[in-house]
Amino acid sequence: MKKTETIDTKQTAVIDQSKFAATLVEGIAYDSLSSIRLTEFKPAYLKYETESSTDGLAVFSEIYYPKGWHALIDGKETTLLRANYVLRALKIPQGKHVVEFKFEPKPYLIGNKVTLASSWLVVALFIGCLGLFTKENTKTV
Secondary structure (H helix, E strand, O other), X not given: OOHHHHOOXXXXXXXXXXXXXXXXXXXXXOOOOOEEEEEEEEOOEEEEEEEEOOOEEEEEEEEOXXXXXXXXXXXEEEOOEEEOOOEEEEEXXXXXXXXXXXXXOHHHHHHHHHHHHHHHHHHHHHHHHHHHHHHHHHHHO
């Protein structure tokens, strides 16, 4: 945290190596012609297109929150880094790539499945009760 006070965070990123392996940021270089473009934005999904002639480190202006956010490069999950104490960062290999961030916390996904199953159970019970009610009414007529 103290290091972020003394550097130009537009040019330099601080990665806490006690939390992330140093190998995750090895081999990165600056490329003045590299580009990152946001192509899709939803509350739980971000998609970027990147292009660079070297391996690089991209710092995104979103808050680092590892509990639920997943980072993918070309559809393969990759390690999400914390830069400048609060921001997300990724090591992006050279070339053209699609970078995606998805918010998929396990409790939310499990809760959705339980809710869906419960909803189908209620619908099945309703249809069963309606069928029994209709069958009883046709017997008495």
